[in-house]
Amino acid sequence: MRQLSELDASFLYLESEIAPMHIGGVYLFDASERQEPLPFGTFVAYLRSRLHVVPVFRQRLKEIPLRLGRPYWIDDTEFSIERHLAYVNLGEQGRRESLTTLAARILEEPLKRDRPLWHITFVDGFRLDDRPDGNEGFALIVKLHHAAIDAFSGEEIISKLLEYTPSPRPITPPKPWHPSPQPSDERVMLQAGANMLRTPLQVTSLAFTAAEATARGLIQKQLRKLPLPLPLFSAPHSPFNRQITGHRQIVSATVELSRLKSVKAALGDVTLNDVVLGLCAEALKRYLHRQGADTDRSLVAITPISVRSNSLRRATGNQMSAMLLELATNEPDPARRIHRIHWNAVASEPYREAIAADRLTEMLPSPMLALSARLYSELQVAQRYQPVFNLPITNVPGPQVPLYLQGARLVQQYNTAPLFDSLGLVIVAVSYQGNLTINFTLCPDVVANGEALTGDIEDSLKAIEEAANGLEAWNQPEDAPIPVPQTLTDEALTAMEKVLKGVLGRFRS
Structure with a gap:
């Protein structure tokens, strides 16, 4: 088991x-x-x-x-x-x-x-x-x-x-299994009871990790003179954040990795992942403009971060943390936006390995976690309040050599991710054999005319290439405020801290 x-x-x-x-x-x-x-x-x-x-x-x-x-x-x-x-x-x-x-x-x-x-x-x-x-x-x-x-x-x-x-x-006979x-059921119940007895030790371990992460964050803030992080539920409302239905649509666009690497070289101190996020951000901004949506405030994405270790690697399970990241969609210059995305990501570096997402959930017993997840959907929490983030964006590096199945070559792959309450759009980017395929999983009842996103990717890349070639050297001013997104886990701990302070305050009064 x-x-x-x-x-x-x-x-x-x-x-x-x-x-x-x-x-x-x-x-x-x-x-x-x-x-x-x-x-x-x-x-x-x-x-x-x-x-x-x-x-x-x-x-x-x-x-x-x-x-x-x-x-x-x-x-x-x-x-x-x-x-x-x-x-x-x-x-x-x-x-x-x-x-x-x-x-x-x-x-x-x-x-x-x-x-x-x-x-x-x-x-x-x-x-x-x-x-x-x-x-x-x-x-x-x-x-x-x-x-x-x-x-x-x-x-x-x-x-x-x-x-x-x-x-x-x-094709060989299958190995004996x-x-x-x-x-x-009795053994399972006994094992569950033993695990419940160990829960206080898990919470204590998490508390030490949280304290350590908070200390690191405070030191980094003082050194860089950064403002306070983004508050919880600060993402703007967008057309993507509405109640979904059971319908799904797959929209994909493929670009050459060499073009993205050329943009990275032209912009200097950015990563290839920053360029991918900037490409997605420009395509999303073009879509929002067509829909007549407000673009004065930047979209906020959640970007999963793998915490897998080469020395302890499992083929299954979720070994991730997550980071909330402003996509700077309110920045008009698509090349300068990539620089801003890079700085947003760098600013949140102290939190990346603070607490993996699976460690945060250890604080909640399974019945409470199940109930919370169900109530989140049934009470339409995400629709009544501002969302924590607008959409997830995952960039997965794939093999750059061809793969085969019994002599047939894999030429293309489209990847999808699940949607849930008030999350009508997810982006998964996967590279393979010199190309990057950007996949939009969407609910067509929420994201109207989603097929146009395919053309938006190509138009956005052209616009980024033109802007990158004409962009002067850009440096973040030392005294300029840097928006600092937190990891999802740190955001949740901050919210829980406020709740605990409120409860303790009522007891003291």
């Missing part, structure tokens, strides 16, 4: 019929170099032979009665790969537009909890080019629950399942 972390479990508690909490991917393969199209049966045999590299593929959830503790991953003694696979033949409709429409419909459906939390749809009859004689290929539509992986580990899993050479690897017996 392996217990979910509180962060992993929170994705289970946030899930609803209109807000499934899985990470998705659409992978397009060129099979023109194969002597014959890849049969679905061959794919099943290949995947069966590779199951041992991803143990979570054969593990399901074991819930604890009354949610007295977090669920466990246990071996699925009745595992059957056929329950996780589907076959679709697009026939004459095998174009990218019909594929993304199909993927959106599939990704709208939550994964079933009575089995391991993943599913793959094999799409046949697909042509890479939108013409009758285009290269033959196939596609995979993959769903992996966010409780089992984060965006970074998801990319690792796909890389492990695929091959690095165009020569098909011989002997699942552990299903634990009894």
Whole structure:
């Protein structure tokens, strides 16, 4: 038995019929170099032979009665790969537009909890080019629950399942697998009780970590003479922050990494991630202008930060912290905006490794966390108050060498992330083989005309390139106020501190 972390479990508690909490991917393969199209049966045999590299593929959830503790991953003694696979033949409709429409419909459906939390749809009859004689290929539509992986580990899993050479690897019989017996309810309850006894030690550990992080932050503020951080719920209202429905749409745009690196070189002291965030910010600003939305205040993004260690690396689970970051969308110059984004990120450096997101959730018992997540949605908290952030933006570095599946080359991938209450848009950027694909997962009932974002990316990059070439050397003035976004965990601790002070004040009076 392996217990979910509180962060992993929170994705289970946030899930609803209109807000499934899985990470998705659409992978397009060129099979023109194969002597014959890849049969679905061959794919099943290949995947069966590779199951041992991803143990979570054969593990399901074991819930604890009354949610007295977090669920466990246990071996699925009745595992059957056929329950996780589907076959679709697009026939004459095998174009990218019909594929993304199909993927959106599939990704709208939550994964079933009575089995391991993943599913793959094999799409046949697909042509890479939108013409009758285009290269033959196939596609995979993959769903992996966010409780089992984060965006970074998801990319690792796909890389492990695929091959690095165009020569098909011989498909060997699957390695013997002997699942552990299903634990009894009594054992699970005893284990949950033992974990609850350890909770005070976890809270104490968290308190020391929080104190250390606060001390580091205060010292850094004094040294840099920075103003106080952004207050909680300070992000502006935007068209993205409205009640979502169960409908989904996938919109993507691909740009060459070399163009982004040229912008980075022209701007100087910025990172490639800053350029990606600046590109997203310019595209979002153009969209807001078309919608007639107020752009006087900057959008605030939440950017996940992987806290994975090379010496302690797990293939699954969420090992992340998060940082709130102003996108400077109220800055008119798209090149100068990238500099501002860089300074915003640098200013919040003391908080990046302060407390990982999963450590913050250790403070809340599982029943309280589940109830909080449900009440957040049902009471429409995000709609009644200003949002903490407007949207998540995740930049995941992918392999720069080609990947293959039985001689078929992976040519393109689209990645999606879950939406939840009052969060109608998520951006996931993934690089592969010299290109960066920027993927918009959106609710079309909230983000109208979202398909226009594809053109906005190309127009935005051109505008950034022109501005970067004409931008004079830019330095942040030493006495200029630097907006300092905090990590999400630090924001939450600040809010909790205010609540505790209020309670203590009432007791003293």
